[in-house]
Amino acid sequence: MNTKEIGNHEGFTQINAVQNNERSINKLFASDLLSNVMGQTNEHDCLLTMLNNINVIGVASLNDLSCVIFTQGVQVKQELIDKATELDIPLFSTSYSTVEAIVALTRIDANETVL
Amino acid sequence: MSEYLKEYPIERNDIGNAGTIASLTKRTLKKRGFSPEFIKRVTIGVYEAEINVVIHSYGGKAIIHVGDDLCEVTFIDRGPGIPNIEDAMQAGFSTASPYAIENGFGAGMGLPNIKAVSDEMSLESSEDGTTLNMRFYKH
Numbered sequence: 001m002n003t004k005e006i007g008n009h010e011g012f013t014q015i016n017a018v019q020n021n022e023r024s025i026n027k028l029f030a031s032d033l034l035s036n037v038m039g040q041t042n043e044h045d046c047l048l049t050m051l052n053n054i055n056v057i058g059v060a061s062l063n064d065l066s067c068v069i070f071t072q073g074v075q076v077k078q079e080l081i082d083k084a085t086e087l088d089i090p091l092f093s094t095s096y097s098t099v100e101a102i103v104a105l106t107r108i109d110a111n112e113t114v115l
Numbered sequence: 116m117s118e119y120l121k122e123y124p125i126e127r128n129d130i131g132n133a134g135t136i137a138s139l140t141k142r143t144l145k146k147r148g149f150s151p152e153f154i155k156r157v158t159i160g161v162y163e164a165e166i167n168v169v170i171h172s173y174g175g176k177a178i179i180h181v182g183d184d185l186c187e188v189t190f191i192d193r194g195p196g197i198p199n200i201e202d203a204m205q206a207g208f209s210t211a212s213p214y215a216i217e218n219g220f221g222a223g224m225g226l227p228n229i230k231a232v233s234d235e236m237s238l239e240s241s242e243d244g245t246t247l248n249m250r251f252y253k254h
């Protein structure tokens with residue numbers, strides 16, 4: 001899976017413009033605790049979260065995550081969008097819950113019909 | 116390569132800049148050719164310690180020393196200190212403020228994570244302040 005496929009997936013909207021829009025994704029990781037994200041994610045992972053603060057982008061950059069998906073219809077703050085764009089990190093939003101989003105995304109690789 | 120020694124101030128509750136020292140340290144280690152595994156360990160340790168000073172203390176500083184085969188990091192704050200270090204070292208134990216928790220911090224994993232990633236760690240605390248020292252060796 002890559003970030004372009006997420007953007008093309010029904011239910012997911014890319015909310016910033018980045019130069020590298022086709023980043024590969026190793027693993028999906030969901031958490032709203034930044035220590036957890038910091039310690040458990042690796043380069044090219046995709047973070048799903050409802051946490052809407054600037055440190056999410058900081059951690060995504062520190063751990064070289066491929067993208068961040070904000071779930072449950074979170075209205076992402078402009079400062080996050082600006083910072084992610086500056087760092088070339090794709091951001092997505094979805095009205096799916098975190099669990100629904102993971103189920104939908106795992107079906108991309110399986111080539112199944114989504115929710 | 117010459118030794119790298121830098122000191123960075125840390126302001127109380129400056130959550131917007133939290134992670135800056137970790138980011139700069141990571142960049143320095145990358146430039147010096149340390150392995151991704153080593154860089155990851157140091158970055159986690161510095162990030163967690165930096166967050167701790169931001170959300171728990173009255174402010175302080177970080178001293179980063181990078182040699183050929185090690186990275187030594189010291190965080191010194193101006194209080195109010197850790198009442199019980201044994202409790203603070205337990206995973207999940209937290210005294211974080213609602214403000215810190217709203218911002219995704221305060222899971223009670225900071226010190227346990229630091230212990231897990233560092234090769235040596237020492238922690239001293241009183242009402243006047245806390246000093247945390249971490250050493251990371253290139254294996």
